[in-house]
Amino acid sequence: MTALAPAVPRAGGGSRPLAGTGTLLRLALRRDRVLLPVWVLVLGTVVVSGAGSIDALYGTRAQRAEIAVSMTANSSLRSLYGPVFGDSTGALVAWRFGVFAAVLAAVMSLVVVVRHTREEEETGRQELLSAAMVGRRAPLTAALLAALTGNAALALAVTAGLAGRGAGSALALGLAVGLTGMVFATTAAIAAQLTESARLAKGLTAAVLGAAFVLRAAGDAGRDDGGSPLTWLSPVGWAENVRAFAGDRWWVLLLPAAAVLVQGLAAYELTGRRDVGMSFLPARPGPAEGRLATAGGLAWRLQRGSLTGWTLGFLVAGLVFGGMVEGAADLVGDNERAREVFERMGGAQALTDAFLGALLGLFGMIASLYAVGSVLRLHGEETSQRAEPVLANAVGRLRWAAGHLVIAFAGSALLLLAAGLGMYLSYGQDPGTVLGAAAVQLPAVWFLGALAVLLHGAAPRAAVAAWGVAGLSVAISWVGPALDLPQAVLDLSPFGHLPKLPGADMAWQPVLVLLAGTALLVAAGLAGLRRRDLVTA
Incomplete structure (x- = not known):
């Protein structure tokens, strides 16, 4: 069912679209008090511990340079991890874990956003909350802020754990991972407005994430410098092309930041044009007679x-x-x-x-x-x-x-x-x-x-x-x-x-x-x- 009619102000929120955002954010963080810390801790530990394992595997600069050349020359490995842009331990960490950390940050973000938006509407809890002093855009804002909290914590963990390898480069890698997560948080926010179920919203966002990974993989398989147009079309490719610990292209971070802004504004516009529980993409009606025996x-x-x-x-x-x-x-x-x-x-x-x-x-x-x-x-x-x-x-x-x-x-x-x-x-x-x-x-x-x-x-x-x-x-x-x-x-x-x-x-x-x-x-x-x-x- 769709709801494209002009929005009618709610009794609870009135003309204050963000009323109750703080309360909803505290509720979201309380519900995710186990999910977010565990996700951030495990993912951050994997990335940071990678530096020690790389030092143990390739202790000298000559060994790291040799492995960088051999890995970049293998198109299959480039499609999985991307090319290696430097021969320092930090550059190898960014190569080995950067892409997958960005993808897993995106998964964390889409789960959090859909859980506190479409899933709340699907279960009927959002309708009860909206009867109180809750603004029209407060649930979406709280969900995005919860995702921002998780991604900021992950970026901070990566930065702090790798600061000894170069504080600026560690910050670049942390921001690349965190901003990629926020890109797909806002993608999930749009999907939550388009679909009627949390399962479809997660599936649609996951499909976009999968397409982004495939685009990056196809681009990197064809070129060994990260400069393929396919790579640049992918938000996952943007994280790779920040080139942390290998030149630190700070300007690339403007791409995910712009994507977050544009998608966030689109999600806010959509959520203001529908009623609670409704969606812009109608569910396909089933057959007149059931076929599932x-x-x-x-x-x-x-x-x-x-x-x-x-x-x-x-x-x-x-x-x-x-x-x-x-x-x-x-x-x-x-x-x-x-x-x-x-x-x-x-x-x-x-x-x-x-x-x-x-x-x-x-x-x-x-x-x-x-x-x-x-x-x-x-x-x-x-x-x-x-x-x-x-x-x-x-x-x-x-x-x-x-x-x-x-x-x-x-x-x-x-x-x-x-x-x-x-x-x-x-x-x-x-x-x-x-x-x-x-x-x-x-x-x-x-x-x-x-x-x-x-x-x-x-x-x-x-x-x-x-x-x-x-x-x-x-x-x-x-x-x-x-x-x-x-x-x-x-x-x-x-x-x-x-x-x-x-x-x-x-x-x-x-x-x-x-x-x-x-x-x-x-x-x-x-x-x-x-x-x-x-x-x-």
């Missing part, structure tokens, strides 16, 4: 778009990564420290096999995020009160949950199959070897998904903690080997117990233990779901 069919209808997008992404990423495997030995060269890192991640076998195992382990970590998100779709359906009408019919709770769980667990297997297939097509090794190494990641992926089932079933108000556990597991497995963390710490992640295929011997005991743990967690979660009351908010 089962709870599983409904779950598939709700999650098929997400699964399709993830699968295509894994296939394309597999094709790109597979083209890098053959040159793994050339990338590492004679650097024993780099060889040790790959062996800790992928196994102490031939370097090519270790590199392949490390890449497939990365795919497994990302697939675990899909599994957790797919499981927690149950929580979203329940808290938005969409599950109650379904369960009011002849549909039991276990049958309703089973549809989503099948998609979560089978879907994560499909993602790893797509990644393995892509790597096989571009690398060309025996398909059984590559697909087997991809499949061995499943027990750890399913274990984290099963933990989400347990939290949703037994402690639904703590269900979002599943994201924290999954994020911590990914951080330990991804950054731990480079930081030379003790094996006891690496074992805190389920991925630390998997056999390092290909090349290593298959160890069935940890696989079976993880699978047994998965079954127990799922059973306990479903038992809790069956006994407890539904969550309504």
Whole structure:
């Protein structure tokens, strides 16, 4: 449904469009008192700790210059990280972590903005707040200020952590990351005005973010100086072209600042022209007669778009990564420290096999995020009160949950199959070897998904903690080997117990233990779901 008529002043806000902004901001920050600090702390720590790992890997200027040349010469690596603009430790940190920090800041921002705008309207809470002294534009302002708080804290963490490498350059990198986050915060603000659901608003903003990353990747794959027109069309490319620790192009920061201003003004204009709960893009009406005969069919209808997008992404990423495997030995060269890192991640076998195992382990970590998100779709359906009408019919709770769980667990297997297939097509090794190494990641992926089932079933108000556990597991497995963390710490992640295929011997005991743990967690979660009351908010 659309609402394009001239706006009518609300009874609560009157002619003060920003009335109540401070109160709403405090409410938003209180609700995000765990989400924002954890996100900032983890992301900031990853970026700052990268300097130490790079110093350990490439201790001399000659080694750093050599790796900068080899990385920039590889078009596949340029498409992932961008070109290397300098041979200092700071420049290598900006190259290795800058793009991904900017992308993750954008993800944090879109989640925060949509949560405090469209999601509040979708649940009906915004309508209750608007009946009080709350201005028309106050909710949007509070959401953007909450996102600004998170991005400013992240920029400050990056600046403070890398100031010893050059305070000005550290500030340039921090601002590049934070401003990229704010660009997509304002993009999410526009999407929240256009769509009727939080899920669509997040999906639309994520699609814009994905397109920005692809534009930058395509541009950097074609040129090694960051000067491709495609790179300059992408906000992620702007962050790269700030060139922190390699000349510090301060003027580039004017581009994301201008984008934030223009998009913010557009969002404010749109929010003033619609009523609470309405949108500018009408929802497509469904068929006159329902076609979904089962709870599983409904779950598939709700999650098929997400699964399709993830699968295509894994296939394309597999094709790109597979083209890098053959040159793994050339990338590492004679650097024993780099060889040790790959062996800790992928196994102490031939370097090519270790590199392949490390890449497939990365795919497994990302697939675990899909599994957790797919499981927690149950929580979203329940808290938005969409599950109650379904369960009011002849549909039991276990049958309703089973549809989503099948998609979560089978879907994560499909993602790893797509990644393995892509790597096989571009690398060309025996398909059984590559697909087997991809499949061995499943027990750890399913274990984290099963933990989400347990939290949703037994402690639904703590269900979002599943994201924290999954994020911590990914951080330990991804950054731990480079930081030379003790094996006891690496074992805190389920991925630390998997056999390092290909090349290593298959160890069935940890696989079976993880699978047994998965079954127990799922059973306990479903038992809790069956006994407890539904969550309504």
